[in-house]
Amino acid sequence: xxxxxVTLRFTALPAHVRTARFVAxxxxxxxxxxxxxxxxxxxxxxxxxxxxxxxxxxxxxxxPVEVRLSDDGKTFCVEVQDAVPRTGRAVVQxxxxxxxxxxxxxxxxxxxxxxxxxxDVDDPATREQLGLAVIAGLVDDLRVEYGPxxxxxxxxxxxxxxxxx
Numbered sequence: 001x002x003x004x005x006v007t008l009r010f011t012a013l014p015a016h017v018r019t020a021r022f023v024a025x026x027x028x029x030x031x032x033x034x035x036x037x038x039x040x041x042x043x044x045x046x047x048x049x050x051x052x053x054x055x056x057x058x059x060x061x062x063x064p065v066e067v068r069l070s071d072d073g074k075t076f077c078v079e080v081q082d083a084v085p086r087t088g089r090a091v092v093q094x095x096x097x098x099x100x101x102x103x104x105x106x107x108x109x110x111x112x113x114x115x116x117x118x119x120d121v122d123d124p125a126t127r128e129q130l131g132l133a134v135i136a137g138l139v140d141d142l143r144v145e146y147g148p149x150x151x152x153x154x155x156x157x158x159x160x161x162x163x164x165x
Contacts, residue, residue: 003071004030009064012056017049020067024078031071032160041157044138045078048153051131052082055151058124059084071159078155086151091144093136 006027010016024045025038033041045067052065063083070077132153136142141156 003073005068005070008067008069010067012053012061012063012065014050014053016065017046017053020049021046024067024069027069027071028076028157031076033076033157034160037157040138041076041078041155044135044155045080047131047135047138048078048080048155051128051153052080052151054124054127055082055084074159076157076159080153080155081150083150085148086146088146088151090146091132091136091142093139093142 004027006023008020008023010020021042025042028038028041029035049065049067056063056065060083065083066081068077068079068081070079132142132144135153135155139155139157141154143152143154145152145154
C-alpha cells in the first residue's frame with residue numbers, strides 16, 4: 001500500500017536537478033528515512049536526474065524528465081525516467097540487508113571491474129556506466145530498466161517505522 005506519491009516533471013536543464021534533490025530529501029525525511037541516509041538520497045537522486053537530463057538534452061530536449069517518489073511505510077522509492085528509447089541489459093543490485101553497498105560491489109554489479117576501456121569520459125555510454133556505478137555505491141537496492149519508452153532508474157531505501165506526520 002502506497003502512503004504517498006509525489007511526481008515531478010521538469011525541463012531537461014541541469015538547474016532543475018537541484019529542485020528534484022530538494023524535493024526528494026523532503027519526501028525521504030517525511031517517509032521516515034534516518035538523517036544518516038539523507039546525504040545518500042541527495043547524491044543518488046542528483047546523479048540519476050543528471051543522467052536523465054544529459055540523455056534528454058542529446059535526444060529529447062522538448063520532453064520533460066519525470067521523477068516519482070513514493071513511500072509505502074516500509075520503503076522509500078525514487079524512480080527517474082527518461083524518454084530516450086534504447087536497449088541494454090537491465091541492471092539489478094538486489095538489497096543486501098546492509099545500508100549502502102560499497103564501491104567494489106557497485107563496480108562488480110555493473111561489470112566495471114577491470115574497466116580499463118572506460119577512459120573516454122566524454123562518451124555518453126561511459127558516462128552513464130560511471131554514473132550508475134556512483135549510484136550503486138549509494139543505494140542498497142538499485143534497478144535500471146531499458147526499453148523503447150526510455151530508461152527507468154529505481155532507487156530504494158528502507159524507511160523507519162512510526163513516522164511522525
